[in-house]
Amino acid sequence: MTFWLTQIFNGVSYGAIVFLLAMGLSLIFGVMKVINVTHGTYFLVGAYFGLTTLKQTGNFFLAILIGGIAIAIMGIVIERVFLRRLQGNDLGQVLITMGFVLVLQDAILVIWGPDPVSMDAPKFLASTGRIGGFSFPMYRLFLIVFAAVTAAALWFFESRTKIGSSVRAAVDDVEMAGGMGVNVPVVFSLVFGLGSFLAGMSGVLAAPWLGIQAGLDFEILPFAFVAIIVGGMGSLKGAVVASLLVGIIDNLGKTFFPEFAYFTLFLPMAVILAIRPSGLFGRAM
Amino acid sequence: MRGELLATRGRVIAIAAVLAFAIVSPLFVDEFSVLVLNQCLIWGILALSLDLMLGYTGMASLGHAAYFGTGAYATAIMSATYGASFGEAFVVAIIAAAVVTAICALVALRASDVYFLMITFALAMLIWGLAYRWDSMTGGENGIAGIDRPLFMEDTITYYYFTLIVAAGVFLFFSVLVHSCFGKTMVGIRESESRMRALGYNVWLHKFIIYMISGLFSGLAGFLWVYYNSYVAPTDVELVTSFNALLMVSLGGPGTLAGPLLGSTIFVILDNSVNMFTERSLTVVGCIYIVVVLFAPEGIMGFIKQLRTKAQEANNG
Amino acid sequence: MIRKRIAFLVVPLAFALAALLAAGPALAAKGPIKIGLLTSKKGVLAKHGSDQMNALKVFREKFGDKVAGRDVKFFIEDNESKVALAVTRVRKLLTRDKVHIVMGGLFGSTGYAIAPLADRYKTPILIWSCPDDISKRKRKKYAVTYFSCSQPMHAFAHWVRTSMPNIKKVITIGPDYAFGYESTGGFQQVFEDMGGKVIQKMYMPINTVDYGPYIGKLKKDADALFITLAGAQALRLPKQLKEAGLANKYVILGNGTNTDEFVLDAQGDEVLGWISALIYSADIQTKDNQDFVKSFVKHAKKDPGYYAEGYYGGLVSIYKAIEEVKGNVEDKDKFFAALRNLKVATGMPAGPRASDGHGTFKMNVYVRMTMKDETGKKRNKVLAIIPNVSQFWNYKPDEFMKLPPYSRDYPPCKNCGN
Incomplete structure (x- = not known):
């Protein structure tokens, strides 16, 4: 029993990080139809910004905020200056995001150097909690709570605010939304900024747990892509469900079929692609 | 009429010049240059086969590393694990590439546009996952080393000429293909799928066949690559390889035959020489991506075409 | 305009091409x-x-x-x-x-x-x-x-059996490629030849992000973990072991790369007390x-x-x-x-090294414990020096080479049970 509880708990907590990363990717794809391969690198650069902030101020929560904001600004600039000019050119947009991956990876080497760094979570989160025979890392619990609160906030934003309904309209059909008086350029910037914010923030959140080093961006990115492919692009519900699935399946897969660690994750994705290309909760294409 | 004739003659001269250069130059340069030229040819074949989908038919595949990798891994496994000969490895590599391409095509062709990009991307991830984790077969992280060429093409220059013959054959086949009725249909599909459907064409079948041809020739490139590098690893199948192939096509000029070859040549040369000049090679390659997408969407061949039209206009005016 | 753009592309390329195709200098005297x-x-x-x-x-x-x-x-x-x-x-x-x-x-x-x-x-x-x-x-x-990846681990296993006889049952954890197999295999070979038991073996992809599933599987009745880490793993696994509350449950042994000075400063206190072996430590006097x-x-x-x-x-x-x-x-x-x-x-x-006649060298192996010095700086303190270690340890080279190479499946895990 404890074994299963531990495995599921671990899976859910990993799903929490995947969710924060995938949600941004999903929003950006859903609204702008951009496959943003820079997203993993945003995650990594966000972590570095968070690290620098933590060193300067000693405040972990401020670090999370600054990591998110810095990447949001970067994302908005990239969207306004580059991606917007390529609207409708799907391939061009993907290729240019790859260009930014390389440039940013190099920038990291120049600015923060090649040495791996770690980041400490506040003391009260670094302990091990215990309920009966079941012990769990507090930090993982914190990640789950954080992701849940973020999901709730996003849900509120999407369903209860005016700007949120514009975003929803844009996910459904950009042209129609434009015709209904939604200011599409503003929505694009907003969505890209929000998605980038989530990526940067999740990078900082993951840092005390995963450490920060070159290469992390492409280690984590596949999980986020699997989540949005399974969940369906642009769907909040899809991102939540699929991220949890990704976390849990990855955990159980590694536990029971360690030789096929990635395969256990990618195979369900392929099956879903074959049966329902739009994902579990995506709009049919 | 006369202009067209001239253009054809120009094309023939250009092809002859390139071929002559490809045949003669290895005799005058050092071994490393021959190795680099060989790389240009192999990536050129991959870029050509990608262009068949991307440039001619308008299907942007974000996962061609998968088919390239299938060919490569099948070759390596046959050669290193089972001691198969060059010919046997070739047959298995092509069959493996065909099977994997067929399965991927069946799944991917259900979607179009950006969803097609996404699905090909996801399928490539799956193949990468297999290469990376199917340890007993692929050697996982270790990759597969010790793949030797047959003795008669052991040395660098012979293998280069072998690759050159294959590449020339592929080029010839592709140019016949794109100028045939089938080729016209491909362009028709690119311009308007619905119109082709209305005209009674089986668009799906055409796309499937094109996908298959493209996958097979990518597998062929993978086969050549393994015997070139005598080593294969998951990094050969990763995302970046797919992206690089796309960059080569975009850089040279999609929808042309010379473009992918030009693009792959430039890319390979840069890839092998940038780090002689600067430590910041990542930034350089990154900027090439950005510049090509923003300023040269039709690639270098596009520029040349533009130039020619301008010149013609000047003549006429 | 277009001409300019072409020049913009062509000029650097021409330079690159020239640099590349320039035939290497004729053999200078x-x-x-x-x-x-x-x-x-x-x-x-x-x-x-x-x-x-x-x-x-x-x-x-x-x-x-x-x-x-x-x-x-x-x-x-x-x-x-x-x-x-x-x-x-x-x-x-x-x-x-x-x-x-x-x-x-x-x-x-x-x-x-x-x-x-x-x-x-x-x-x-x-x-x-x-x-x-x-x-x-x-x-x-x-x-x-x-040197040979298994070389220091043979010596280390010997040291563990001799100096820490209470450690009888060990779980091995390593990256899923050659280095992991060779490090783990070397340790297991000597450890089991000297009466120890490896009761569980785990290999994980080098780019594993979340180690939770592996950590959750660790058998409870082991005395020690023998860990081999490469690259980013050295940062992640120790952290995640600690947060799972297992840092003090097992004695932690391993390959010196776990706490190598390339990453030591970035690691936290979770690696204190780890005992490892390698052919070097910055602490050699x-x-x-x-x-x-x-x-x-x-x-x-x-x-x-x-x-x-x-x-x-x-x-x-x-x-x-x-x-x-x-x-x-x-x-x-x-x-x-x-x-x-x-x-x-x-x-x-x-320290000194000498050819072993088989394509690598005999050298010292250092057993180290990661601890803090007076100034609070982490160091790999040398506990023991095992001199002149051969890649074949004490085995006869010919006989040793008749055994299969260390791999995912060799040595087999006789005591893993299920």
């Missing part, structure tokens, strides 16, 4: 001795590469670019942490730069990939990573290895090492680890071999024989 170095400046191994480059600086500062009366020229190639690219880059060193010797290779698998090139181009390669079989069953005519550490700290602002020492020590070995052939590196067979039969008594931070 006797130019400098050319040493090719392979490293990683980008990607997951960038930090190892930067340690290596700093070690190179220290080396050149001390020994200069001159040996046996001839000038030395270094050619550095970056394989961006990709094994496949290492093959291409080493080929460039051999065919364009026409170096007289190549040193390099991070990752055991890189060693296996580049070793065949040594014979193909009849040029010595000092394989810096530690692929076991290149000095055992897959020997090359022109390749030697700096010899003058050779203290001098090396001092110069290295000056350049790198941090302690050297085995990645740094190995690069430096490899270069010391190469210079020594060049001296032995009086600078005549053009006679490749003699040069390689000198390298292969080398004996270096002084000047090595990690």
